Amino acid sequence: MPFTLVLGGARSGKSSHAETLVQRAPAPWFYVATAQAHGAEHDAEMEERIAQHRARRGGDWVTIEAPHDLAGALGALPSGAPVLIDCLTLWLSNRMLADADPDLDSAILEAELLAHDGPVVAVSNEVGLGIVPDNALARRFRDAQGRLNQRLAALADEVALVVAGIPVKVK
Amino acid sequence: MPFTLVLGGARSGKSSHAETLVQRAPAPWFYVATAQAHGAEHDAEMEERIAQHRARRGGDWVTIEAPHDLAGALGALPSGAPVLIDCLTLWLSNRMLADADPDLDSAILEAELLAHDGPVVAVSNEVGLGIVPDNALARRFRDAQGRLNQRLAALADEVALVVAGIPVKVK
């Protein structure tokens, strides 16, 4: 803590904004990456996206990969380290595809967020503003994402919704 | 009237926020429920969601079920009664599945909203911020929901968009 939640849609510029926020603290900055290519169709897109994000960040970032054990990654950070979690949506998706209980996972994550004594910025997608998905798993995911965002927004010192690259203050 | 419109996505916390708003008036509070399990696939999810909402509200609420005749339910309320309509999206969905004319229904609803002399809070989904749905009925629904939200927002004294549990003032 302090904890900032950065919400936004796909390609809204939320990661760039979150990087800017973390960089207000002195380097080195810790980047906890949750991305994991997990299906044949999405592989190439995801790898390209990861490479783009990595290229944009410079040499003062320490990257930690945590597609599943996000709480463990946070717990292993040096005291006071500024950290960017990018992003909670991919983490939640990885966890649900592994049949984890999203609410239990969220509770464990909250405890680690509260325990970390450096600034934390977490990126998460807002996914509930379209038509109800046909697919039952997509509906379950949408609900779990909404609950996670609510929990973390309640915990956060600041919440921003990024719209077309511009942060709108929510809290 | 006064009339407050609470917009938000799925699992955004809009119902909780709306309950808080209604409870600013003295009890008893009237809860007009529009939910109705209407298809085999969605039945269990919907019943669970209704049970959760009911459990969260306490004993000072009077529940009225109005999956179709929302205007009639509003018209039958005691004078001055504080009322929560939860939600317009399910009501609109029920009406369209019953082949009703959504614009005619909306006009009748508006007249009853204006006629009620107690505070009214209505919950509605924002559903137009995703990709165009493949399905023609989903597109028609999305359009009708957008038109309904515009009409009611024009009528409302206050409009809030709930993002991750936090109300953002729109009007």
Added chain:
Amino acid sequence: MPFTLVLGGARSGKSSHAETLVQRAPAPWFYVATAQAHGAEHDAEMEERIAQHRARRGGDWVTIEAPHDLAGALGALPSGAPVLIDCLTLWLSNRMLADADPDLDSAILEAELLAHDGPVVAVSNEVGLGIVPDNALARRFRDAQGRLNQRLAALADEVALVVAGIPVKVK
């Protein structure tokens, strides 16, 4: 320039709001329409929507159809002319269905926007706030739309997000 970007979901009232903004300048107003019925299923819906938009605007509007060559249409406007582009989402969709490079097209469009010496209002959809689409083309479109919105929002003097007919200031 000055340049205003009006974002919103489907049926959010973004076109009406954008028309109001353009009409702050003296008539005649130029309406650059990008709509084009491009698939059997969508034809009738799109034609009806175009007819509705046209009926709402009065006789002081000059309509220019530019489903593809939007930059060319802007370049051909009289000096100082107030112009409404409605909308960038349909234009981007037309371009991607024609296998154009959306980023190259966006760069050309930006140059013309900067070169025009009258007020410009452009309407665009926010499409990234739902669940990830199953369809690869839809995902590519969603990404391209997000990038275009970010670029134009960075360029814009003002950005509004229209929610249920009400503009929320973003920039």
